[in-house]
Amino acid sequence: MSESKKEVSEQEAAEIEEQEQEVSEEQSEEELPYQNFNEDELREMLVAREEELSELEQEVNELKDDRLRKVAELENYRKRVKRERSQVYETAKARALEDFLEINDDIQRTLGAAEELDVNETFFDGVQMVAKKLQEILRKNDVQRIDQEGVPFDVDLHDAMMRRKPEDDSIESDIVLNVVESGYRMGDRTIRHAKVIVSE
Known part of the structure; x- marks a missing residue:
């Protein structure tokens, strides 16, 4: 083998050995990334990681609290809308039924007067039939x-038209003596509040 070829071969071997050493060092650094740090530096890095994790x-x-709060707000909104819809419905129904109340009172007064007078029986039966149908409508809508x-x-139920001393002294004050209008x-x-006469 000539001297020139021998030198080339040795040079290539040296380069290969150097490359292998570099690869070995890189692998070593990857396996032990913190090997060049001292204990204090590692402790500081650990504290920093813990703070970041915290x-x-x-x-x-x-984020969880915010999500739960938004879910609660949505649920409260749904309940409020449902409650308001129910209130609107009940108010509309009450107003519609108010129109029947005076008619019902008139029919009841007519029946009361007809019982005392000699009226046509067919007419009386017809009025009774209308009264029963009207009472059924009110009953279905829980009207009492x-x-x-x-x-x-009771201020929530009654409207006092006047106060009067009762004939019976045993009757206490603020008792409904007579109902003027149901x-x-x-x-x-x-x-509709009942119009009443109340004891003094």
Whole structure:
């Protein structure tokens, strides 16, 4: 083998060995990325990582809280809309039924007068039939008369027309003595207050 070829071969071998050493060093650095740091530096890096993790956890918790708050707000909004719709419906129904109340009162007065007078039986039966149908409409809509006497005066149910001293001294004050005009209520809602005379 000539001297020139031998030198080339040795040079190539040296280059290969150098490349292998560089690769080995790179792999070593990848496997031990913190080997060049001292203990204090590693501790500082660990504290920094923990702080970063704590901040991320806080952000996640804030996002969760924000999501839960928005879900709660949406649910409250749905409940409020449902409640308002129900109130609007009940108000509209009460107003519609108010138109029937005076008619019902007139029919009841007509029946009361007809019982005392000698009226045509067919006419009387016809009025009774209308009265029953009207009462059925009111009953289906949970409408009840307010016409009790001898009960305590209730501002939510009664409208006092006048106060009067009762004939019976045992009757206490603020008791309904007479009902001048019946009132009506639908469920817990008073459609029309009863007009009453109250004891002094």
